[in-house]
Amino acid sequence: MTSVDITEARKTDAPATPVIEAKDLTRHFKVGRGFSRQMLHAVDDVNFSIGHQEIVALxxxxxxxxxxxxxxxxxxxxxxxxxxxxxxxxxxxxKSRKDQLAYRGDVPMVFQDPFSSLNPAFRVSHGILRSLKLHRPEFSRPQREEEAARVIETVGLTPAGDIMHRYPYELSGGQRQRIGFAQALAHKPKLILADEPVSMLDVSIRIGLLNLMAELRRSEGVSFLYITHDIASARYVADRLMIMYAGHIVESGPAESVLANPKHPYTDLLLGAVPDPRAPLAEGIEGDTGEPPKVIDPTPGCRFRWRCPLAIDRCHVETPLPRRLGENHEAACHVAEPDPGFRE
Known part of the structure; x- marks a missing residue:
């Protein structure tokens, strides 16, 4: 599948009911002990949704x-x-085990490290067959074997009969990661959580995994949350893009809109960090100075303010909230300007 095919396959009509939605989602962790105990704000007041057959990059x-x-x-x-x-x-x-099991079958996860996500003591079919037995108990053993072969072929590994009986060490990193997607597909999922699935793979084979995600969205009707630090791959495969910094989503919108017309200074910083072979080697990122983000008992204010070249006094005392600055385009920034002619 080429990049043109991916563009044509992208879903343009937003569904009325999302597959999953987060409202004011927050997660804090306690660090330290006794009087030195503090709170690490990993995620703070995050809001987003993912629609049917949609690929959203974070x-x-x-x-x-x-x-x-x-x-x-x-x-x-x-x-x-x-x-x-x-x-x-x-x-x-x-609350019930049945509900939790059904949810985990509908929303499986593909992990970052294909070398440790598979048990080296078992053949690669073991995890797929176990998932089928757990999440699709109506299948008989021959049906499980048949479905395991189908999902292995679906992720581009052939001949499935040979692949199924191999051990993880007999496969390349890209093949192991495809087995990870096959295990997720065995659940018949609605949404796959792909946590940096290509970051540990060679650049030459990353594009194949991104094409696989786009193809699975089309053929299997599955949505993706694609977590990445690679803006280029997000541009290639995602319908929408969310930019996260220090526990906050600071910008979100259609991928092309966010990358072509970034509103938040941090998005500008990420785009400036993308290697450009035409740029001089000594070229730096203007404004990328100051301290790293403070997420342990953070004070009010924008968490990017210490690195932001556009920070004003208000940024140090008031945490910016997301606001619409364009068509389906939001940013949490006090100084960001809306698109010309745009009105909320």
Whole structure:
């Protein structure tokens, strides 16, 4: 699949009911002991939704809270505050094992490291067959074998019969990551949480995994939350882009709109960090000075203010809230300007 195919496959009509929605989602962690105990604000008051057959990219530097959001959606962490709604139902109401198992089958996760996400003691079919037995108990053993072969072929690994009986060490990193997607597909999911699935792979094979995500969206009807620090891959595959910094989503909107017309200074900084072979080697990023983000007991104000070349006095005392600055384009910045002629 080429980049043109991906553009044509993107879903343009926003569905009325999202697959998943986060409202004021918050997660804090206690650090230290006794009188030195503090609170790390990993995610603060985050709001977003993901529609049917939609690929949404969540981008930001390491430590911004991206993976914490994925683990909140996967049910690994419980929110400190706010709520997650799955197909309109609050996740906090999933009390029974049946409800929790059904949710985890509908919203599986593909991990960053293909070398440690598979058990080296078992053949690669083991995890897929186990998922099928757990999440699709109506299948007989022969049906599970048949479905395992189907999902392996769906992710581009052939012949499936040969691949199924290999051990993880017999596969390349790209093949192992495709097995990770096959395990997720075995659940018959509605949404796949892909936590930096290509970051540990060679550049030459990353494009194949991105094309796979776009193809699975089309053929299997699945949505994706694609977590990445790579703006170029987000531009290539995502319908919408959310930029995260120090626990806050600071900008969001259609991917092309956010990247072509960034509103938040941090988005500008990320775009400036994308390597440009035409730029001089000594060229730096203007304004990228100051301290790293403060997320342990942070004070009010914009968390990017210490690195922002546009910061004003208001940025130090008032935390900016997201506001619409263009068509479906939001940014949490006191100094960001709306598009010409745009009115909320």
């Amino acid at each position: 981008a930001g530097e390491s430590g911004s809270g991206k993976s914490t959001i994925a683990r909140l959606l996967a049910g690994v962490y419980k929110p400190t505050g706010g709520e997650i709604f799955y197909q309109g139902r609050a996740m906090s109401t999933f």
